[in-house]
Amino acid sequence: MRFSASYLKDYCERLMTARGVDADCAATVADMLLDAELTGVSTHGVSRLAIYLERVERGLVSRHNEARIVRESPSALAIDAGNSLGAVGAKFAMEACVRKARETGCCFATVKNSNHFGAAAYYTRMAAEADMIGFCCTNLTAKIAPHGAAEPFMGTDPISVAVPSDGASVVLDMTPSVVALGKLILAQKLGKEIPLGWALDKDGNPTTDPAAGRAGSLIPIGGPKGSGLALMVEVLSGILSGAGTATHLHDLYEFDAPQGVGHFMGAIDVSKFLDLDAFRAGVAAMSGEIKGLKRAEGVDEVMLPGERSARSAAQKAVDGIDVPEAVCAELNAMGQPYGMKLEEA
Numbered sequence: 001m002r003f004s005a006s007y008l009k010d011y012c013e014r015l016m017t018a019r020g021v022d023a024d025c026a027a028t029v030a031d032m033l034l035d036a037e038l039t040g041v042s043t044h045g046v047s048r049l050a051i052y053l054e055r056v057e058r059g060l061v062s063r064h065n066e067a068r069i070v071r072e073s074p075s076a077l078a079i080d081a082g083n084s085l086g087a088v089g090a091k092f093a094m095e096a097c098v099r100k101a102r103e104t105g106c107c108f109a110t111v112k113n114s115n116h117f118g119a120a121a122y123y124t125r126m127a128a129e130a131d132m133i134g135f136c137c138t139n140l141t142a143k144i145a146p147h148g149a150a151e152p153f154m155g156t157d158p159i160s161v162a163v164p165s166d167g168a169s170v171v172l173d174m175t176p177s178v179v180a181l182g183k184l185i186l187a188q189k190l191g192k193e194i195p196l197g198w199a200l201d202k203d204g205n206p207t208t209d210p211a212a213g214r215a216g217s218l219i220p221i222g223g224p225k226g227s228g229l230a231l232m233v234e235v236l237s238g239i240l241s242g243a244g245t246a247t248h249l250h251d252l253y254e255f256d257a258p259q260g261v262g263h264f265m266g267a268i269d270v271s272k273f274l275d276l277d278a279f280r281a282g283v284a285a286m287s288g289e290i291k292g293l294k295r296a297e298g299v300d301e302v303m304l305p306g307e308r309s310a311r312s313a314a315q316k317a318v319d320g321i322d323v324p325e326a327v328c329a330e331l332n333a334m335g336q337p338y339g340m341k342l343e344e345a
Ligand SMILES: NC(=O)c1ccc[n+]([C@@H]2O[C@H](COP(=O)([O-])OP(=O)(O)OC[C@H]3O[C@@H](n4cnc5c(N)ncnc54)[C@H](O)[C@@H]3O)[C@@H](O)[C@H]2O)c1
Pocket: 041, 044, 116, 117, 118, 119, 120, 121, 138, 139, 140, 156, 157, 158, 159, 160, 171, 172, 173, 174, 175, 176, 179, 180, 302, 303, 304, 305, 306, 307, 308, 309
């Protein structure tokens, strides 16, 4: 079924408030989920609402914004999210970083006692829209095996950096594993094998069986390099925040305890380093030069980080968002007790 972004966002927001989530928290989470849908990251879109709400119902996530600053200096913040919904604590942190960076030139924040926050680019784009460079990463339960290890230690810890430009913002948002776990889940659902190089089984052997890969670990990009990136996310999001590293966290899909994940994010005010116009023009010029380079064989267009997402958002804002039947059924089932049902425009 196809819906406009505003209709779907309103539906998600009403579902959350019907379940007792505070209106401001519901608005933040719905906005983040719809942003993921628009930018083509539907794995982190409305299909996640069911698990977020189930955790709320089970008392594993707060219905309120409990985020508070526990330590503050001119350009550093330590935030305790108080087990708020992930997007609530993360947005609170990035807004505070942008506000303080206007004064000091940059501000970075750690966040602990948080939850799954969706796509990292949602937060870095907040900084880019304020003409700052945004940085964001988060940890989560162990899924990636460190290079040379036969079992997981780091999460599929995404890293995002967004920079403003006279053209479209350049937005990198990536996990340090060769593929996201979602690709294994999908392959298993479709009864397909996965290519060698995606995952290891529980004994550390390369596997083409998605179920064995899920029971084992994901392989980092570029061997020790991707492994090192994920490890540094664990240091920033896990150790520096006090949240703890991946093996000490709790899984989004298990109901034993609050997830307890940590984030690390920040904003750098471009104008404190260089005239904003010069920076924006410089990024636009670099982007143009890259796009004008000779293309490799079989490539139609050289793309920049975030370009596909920006195009997807522009297209879907006009055409609407397609939601798979199974996800519609889930959203309808959640709405049924409140007389809510999705209707195509
Ligand atoms: N909250 C969490 O716990 C969590 C965990 C893991 C992943 N995620 C999210 O999952 C999403 C997907 O991550 P991913 O690593 O699978 O992303 P991906 O592989 O689709 O893209 C990674 C990066 O490569 C860029 N890119 C892709 N194709 C390109 C091309 N042809 N040319 C130039 N650049 C290109 C993208 O713009 C992006 O910046 C992210 O939004 C991430 O934040 C969230």
